[in-house]
Amino acid sequence: MKKALAFLMAAVMLMSMLTACGNKDNADKKDNNDVNTEETDKAAADKVAALIDAIYVQERTEETDAQCEAAKAAWDALTDAQKALVEGEEASPDYFGLDTGDASKDDPRNQDEIGEKELLVVSFGTSFNDSRVADIKSIEDALQEANPDWSVRRAFTAQIIINHIQARDGEKIDNMEQALERAVANGVKQLVVQPTHLMHGA
Structure with a gap:
């Protein structure tokens, strides 16, 4: 046992x-x-x-x-x-x-078929979609309405912001060099540059 x-x-x-x-x-x-x-x-x-x-x-x-x-x-x-x-x-x-709003409400204004007269609106830029629509786009739209015989186009000076918007939202915005090249390629004869900011992007 x-x-x-x-x-x-x-x-x-x-x-x-x-x-x-x-x-x-x-x-x-x-x-x-x-x-x-x-x-x-x-x-x-x-x-x-x-x-x-x-x-x-x-x-x-x-x-x-x-x-x-x-x-x-x-x-x-x-x-x-x-x-x-x-x-x-x-x-x-x-x-x-980060959700900054609906990018589809913006208009990059990078189209060709500009014509002979272009009003190029130059902004530092912002990657916040709602702010871009409310501020920059509103200025551009108002300028287009006030100048129907001119084609309003956009350029940002901050490449960092351009890249951010393009990478995140697929929206391509011209920088200054691209915008001027587009103007030349489209045969623009009168080009007026309208800045919306007081600081350089580069």
Whole structure:
């Protein structure tokens, strides 16, 4: 009887040890999985941050359009948890994630078929959609109404803002160089530049 009891107790202790080992292995695996997930999320977020920082610049290049598309595509591919981790020199979750209003209500006024007389409205610019519609677009619309024989077009001086709007909303706004090139290409003979701001964008 004593031998049987001793054997039973030994078996119980062995099972307890095996269970404890199993639980520890499972806990270790979970910890490793958590670490791997955190590293993967951080790497994905850092990639997007680098793409945002690359277009947060005041100079437009031949690669700008492709860079804007790449940054937005990479952002869209992130999970919500990964988006919250985006942080760079200038990058943050707000770059793509902040709701600033409906961009479709704006008019970039970058159309061709200008005609011979152009009124180019030059603004520093804003990436806040509602503000852009209420302020800049309203000025442009008023100028067009007051000058029906002229074609009103837009140019922003802040390339950083132009890139932000293009990457986030797909709306392309001319910078000064692009606007002047468009005027030449369209055979404009009279060009009046109307600034709306008091500070230089570059």
